[in-house]
Amino acid sequence: MRKIVSISLLTSISLFAEISATDVASKYTSKTSPVKYSAKPVQSIDFGFANTSGNTKTLNLNGKYSLSHIIENETYEPFRYNFQATAYVSKDNGKKTAQELTATLNGEQDFIDNWLGYVAIGWLRDEFKNYDNKFSFAVGIGKTLIDDGKQKLVLKLGPAYNIEQFSNDQADNKFGSINEYLEYSYIFNPYSNMYLKLGAMENFDDPKTDYESTALLGLDFALNEALHVSIEEELNYDNLPAIGFKKSDTKSIIRVGYKF
Secondary structure (H helix, E strand, C coil): CCCEEEEEEECCEEEEEEECCCCCHHHCCCCCCCCCCCCCCEEEEEEEEEEECCCCCEEEEEEEEEEEEEECCCCCCCEEEEEEEEEEEEEECCEEEEEEEEEEEEEEEECCCCEEEEEEEEEEEEHHHCEEEEEEEEEEEEEEEEECCCEEEEEEEEEEEEEEEECCCCCCEEEEEEEEEEEEEEEEECCEEEEEEEEEEEECCCCCCCEEEEEEEEEEEECCCCEEEEEEEEEEEECCCCCCCCCEEEEEEEEEEEEC
């Protein structure tokens, strides 16, 4: 996959980023820090920006919107859902060199003995990487192995149906897959936490050749009740990428966010 180098600045902090567009984790879970659900919807807007001038003029933007909510029920366990949309844009001397748009909707509900069920819908568009649209519809089950208030470890597994529509003459690709992932989070103190997500997807028809994997490591720091800073590093691998692109790439990003 094509690598686009960008710079995100936040309060004099610099971070070089290689913007990519694989979305394994978004097929069945949100790529964000551990979601804090409440009976009242919680929204967050995160934004990263960089601009250079002089010999070259580059513009790099990244943004994220998220919404989380828990629905209480007297008969069943609460239902939790989270919506997230992200955008990445890069321009060099006025010419757009990268653009990635994603949206995911995830829902889950606990059952007995720390078991849970989940559903997820994911969408991706990045014509620079030959994707007009990339959809995924997933369901599955999960098991919470650790949850002591400070650290949490969850495993999830389930099938998904995937649709890939390409920007060139390459034929659409539709296939079923099995998705699995591990999510771990650790709360350092009331103001900071760390999260790790490992995910994989295998095509039912050709699991030995057509598979993807992703690893995401992030840190989240609260500045006050509303403002926070997040730093993420992501490694993606696609064994059958779109024609003309590499199998592996990385993404590094820093954002400031506002919760309301």
